[in-house]
Amino acid sequence: MSRTITIDPVTRIEGHAKITIYLDNDGQVEDARFHVTEFRGFEKFCEGRSFWEMPGITARICGICPVSHLLASSKAGDAILGVRIPPTAEKLRRLMNWGQLVQSHALSFFHLSAPDLLLGMESDPAQRNIAGLIAKYPDIARNGIRLRRFGQEIIRILGGQSVHPAWTVPGGVREPLSNDHRNQIKRMLPEAFDIIGLALDLFKEAAEDLQEEAQVYGNFPSLYMGLVTPDGGLEHYDGVLRVVDSGGKVLEAGFPPERYRDIIGEAVEPWSYLKFPYYKPYAYGGPSYYKMGMYRVGPLARVNICDRAGTPKADEELRAFRQLSPKDKPVASSFYYHYARLIEILFSLEKIAETVEDPTITNARVRSHADVNQLVGVGVSEAPRGTLFHEYHVNEDGILQKVNLIIATGQNNLAMNRTVQQIARQYIRNGEITEGVLNRIEHGIRTYDPCLSCSTHAVGQMPMHVTVIAADGTVVSERTRG
Amino acid sequence: MSVVTLTVNDELVSAQAGQSLLAVLKELGLEIPTLCHLEGLSERGGCRLCLVEVEGNNKLLPACVTPVQEGMVVTTHSDRLVKYRRMILELLFAERNHVCAVCVMNGRCELQANAASIGMDHVRYDYLSPDLPMDASHDRFVLDHNRCILCTRCVRVCDEIEGAHVWDVMGRGVNSRIIADLNQPWGTSTSCTNCGKCVQVCPTGALHARGATVAEMEKQHDFLRWILDGREKKQWEHNR
Numbered sequence: 001m002s003r004t005i006t007i008d009p010v011t012r013i014e015g016h017a018k019i020t021i022y023l024d025n026d027g028q029v030e031d032a033r034f035h036v037t038e039f040r041g042f043e044k045f046c047e048g049r050s051f052w053e054m055p056g057i058t059a060r061i062c063g064i065c066p067v068s069h070l071l072a073s074s075k076a077g078d079a080i081l082g083v084r085i086p087p088t089a090e091k092l093r094r095l096m097n098w099g100q101l102v103q104s105h106a107l108s109f110f111h112l113s114a115p116d117l118l119l120g121m122e123s124d125p126a127q128r129n130i131a132g133l134i135a136k137y138p139d140i141a142r143n144g145i146r147l148r149r150f151g152q153e154i155i156r157i158l159g160g161q162s163v164h165p166a167w168t169v170p171g172g173v174r175e176p177l178s179n180d181h182r183n184q185i186k187r188m189l190p191e192a193f194d195i196i197g198l199a200l201d202l203f204k205e206a207a208e209d210l211q212e213e214a215q216v217y218g219n220f221p222s223l224y225m226g227l228v229t230p231d232g233g234l235e236h237y238d239g240v241l242r243v244v245d246s247g248g249k250v251l252e253a254g255f256p257p258e259r260y261r262d263i264i265g266e267a268v269e270p271w272s273y274l275k276f277p278y279y280k281p282y283a284y285g286g287p288s289y290y291k292m293g294m295y296r297v298g299p300l301a302r303v304n305i306c307d308r309a310g311t312p313k314a315d316e317e318l319r320a321f322r323q324l325s326p327k328d329k330p331v332a333s334s335f336y337y338h339y340a341r342l343i344e345i346l347f348s349l350e351k352i353a354e355t356v357e358d359p360t361i362t363n364a365r366v367r368s369h370a371d372v373n374q375l376v377g378v379g380v381s382e383a384p385r386g387t388l389f390h391e392y393h394v395n396e397d398g399i400l401q402k403v404n405l406i407i408a409t410g411q412n413n414l415a416m417n418r419t420v421q422q423i424a425r426q427y428i429r430n431g432e433i434t435e436g437v438l439n440r441i442e443h444g445i446r447t448y449d450p451c452l453s454c455s456t457h458a459v460g461q462m463p464m465h466v467t468v469i470a471a472d473g474t475v476v477s478e479r480t481r482g
Numbered sequence: 483m484s485v486v487t488l489t490v491n492d493e494l495v496s497a498q499a500g501q502s503l504l505a506v507l508k509e510l511g512l513e514i515p516t517l518c519h520l521e522g523l524s525e526r527g528g529c530r531l532c533l534v535e536v537e538g539n540n541k542l543l544p545a546c547v548t549p550v551q552e553g554m555v556v557t558t559h560s561d562r563l564v565k566y567r568r569m570i571l572e573l574l575f576a577e578r579n580h581v582c583a584v585c586v587m588n589g590r591c592e593l594q595a596n597a598a599s600i601g602m603d604h605v606r607y608d609y610l611s612p613d614l615p616m617d618a619s620h621d622r623f624v625l626d627h628n629r630c631i632l633c634t635r636c637v638r639v640c641d642e643i644e645g646a647h648v649w650d651v652m653g654r655g656v657n658s659r660i661i662a663d664l665n666q667p668w669g670t671s672t673s674c675t676n677c678g679k680c681v682q683v684c685p686t687g688a689l690h691a692r693g694a695t696v697a698e699m700e701k702q703h704d705f706l707r708w709i710l711d712g713r714e715k716k717q718w719e720h721n722r
Contacts, residue, residue: 048613048615048616049616050616050618050624052692052693052694052695053584053586053695053696055695055696056583056584056695056696056697057584060583060584164583166695166696166697166698169695169698170695174695174698369693371692371693397618397619397669398618399615399616399618
């Protein structure tokens with residue numbers, strides 16, 4: 001008898017999703033799918049608005065990473081204006097982006113994933129959340145909250161508010177950084193460095209006990225894509241696109257990001273609202289072979305594709321990371337997204353420390369003024385979860401005619417589905433499903449820290465509904481938790 | 483000029499005959515919500531937010547177009563008035579697409595401020611969500627019909643103060659729309675002097691400067707007083 005198992009909703013991720021596992025007659029996993037069950041519609045309803053408003057509007061796509069949308073949207077706006085923004089404005093935008101990387105990655109590691117990593121994948125679900133973490137490891141939980149707060153404070157200092165600051169605009173940023181604020185950031189840095197050091201030790205300790213998980217939590221060959229600096233360093237704001245294959249071969253060394261459509265296609269499946277972007281040159285047989293072009297983006301991809309981080313401490317940690325995979329091959333297991341995230345926090349802190357010492361960072365000239373000079377603008381930046389593309393087509397008045405957004409999480413869609421299948425196959429044997437196994441499958445999704453919307457469910461207490469359905473459609477058993 | 487005596491909220495008040503009730507209430511320091519009223523422009527009585535109760539009259543009267551009368555007994559704040567004022571604001575929000583969070587006037591909008599001060603935290607009516615365009619054809623300014631509440635301050639200031647009469651209202655009821663000249667893109671208007679008075683008096687984000695981003699637009703009304711004092715009293719000193 002074949003059966004279908006549904007995990008709905010998936011908890012401790014940002015947004016709404018469910019997982020369906022199809023069992024064959026012998027109770028073995030036949031297929032597994034990660035469905036995104038929400039629809040936002042930003043691409044459509046932004047049509048008819050002015051591109052000036054887009055940073056403010058698209059920031060609302062997400063409450064965790066509004067800064068990514070602000071930046072990609074402002075950069076698309078810069079392109080429409082056809083201006084080069086003042087150098088200080090670019091440094092300030094980078095500063096805010098690093099602040100955001102710190103807060104978003106800290107949220108993913110401490111609030112969303114640490115309960116699984118520290119309390120155990122199969123521990124009591126009533127305790128397996130941030131509240132349980134606070135009860136058992138209060139210091140770690142407090143550190144996580146403090147580190148996230150550090151990132152949020154940088155965003156608030158620069159943009160006036162920590163969520164949806166309307167501070168970056170086409171042409172630059174609205175307010176310069178004052179000397180007082182610069183000193184305020186400086187004072188907060190030492191504690192953040194201490195916490196990330198502890199977090200790295202913590203992860204390495206936990207990873208030793210989770211070697212089996214590291215082998216099956218999304219461990220498969222795929223392509224990796226992200227931005228790098230023109231000389232191959234770790235990059236989050238600008239730079240060129242690089243695509244690397246599972247053997248470490250560089251397929252695209254310095255592709256211009258604004259021509260992303262030449263190498264990225266988007267496929268659609270009827271069972272998910274999330275599109276499936278793919279690397280076009282690998283879908284040899286045409287769009288229906290899109291799965292051949294599976295690539296991963298985000299922290300794991302970024303640290304895999306870069307030649308170096310470019311800051312001393314992060315480079316040291318990157319060398320240790322590279323040891324996980326032999327012969328300079330990229331690290332293939334998505335389990336190590338966690339590790340990559342911590343390396344990026346360390347990198348961001350070093351870059352923030354470097355930037356606040358820059359004497360030009362408090363310059364008052366931070367905005368270039370112009371009107372519509374180009375009818376198409378593409379803005380690309382690295383969001384915490386991966387490469388983010390905003391493409392706007394406007395008329396002569398600056399009114400949007402067409403909008404295309406490729407969000408980081410979408411690009412990991414193929415890999416997330418593959419991860420769900422891999423974990424389900426490893427842990428579901430003969431149709432036996434325990435709560436712990438379901439959590440393992442969910443954790444496979446959490447490694448990607450998917451951001452499916454602007455809604456967050458940081459405390460994993462949403463009910464999970466599992467239904468086992470026989471081939472004839474009758475419900476065999478039903479289980480609810482939470 | 484003769485003086486009349488009236489009762490406002492149980493207190494005896496004297497006023498000059500011919501004054502509008504709203505002017506008297508404002509002199510008394512009472513907080514009366516308004517949207518279409520603007521000091522220096524003719525009164526329209528369109529938004530109905532300044533409705534008050536007048537004894538002996540079953541209907542609520544808009545204070546801006548009601549002249550004071552001897553022996554009038556006026557109530558400016560009652561449960562009934564708050565209920566209707568709130569209802570008016572909710573209907574304004576439901577009629578077009580007022581998305582404060584991403585509006586250029588967020589934090590400085592008169593519609594938003596009125597809603598906040600009356601405690602309007604949600605809208606009980608279905609949003610009409612009309613499909614309305616933005617007119618960004620002008621070199622300096624943008625007209626966004628989505629944020630327009632049809633107060634006609636722009637129509638009046640252009641006609642009465644600037645003397646250009648670019649703006650008019652087209653259509654009826656919920657389909658009314660502000661139009662430039664003979665319903666053409668603002669940028670092609672031959673009568674517009676690019677003075678920007680309409681933008682400055684607009685209470686919402688419907689008229690704003692080109693290139694303004696979220697919550698960035700600031701508007702100044704005081705130029706109206708300056709122009710009028712100059713014209714009427716020949717006082718051209720302007721203390722901003």
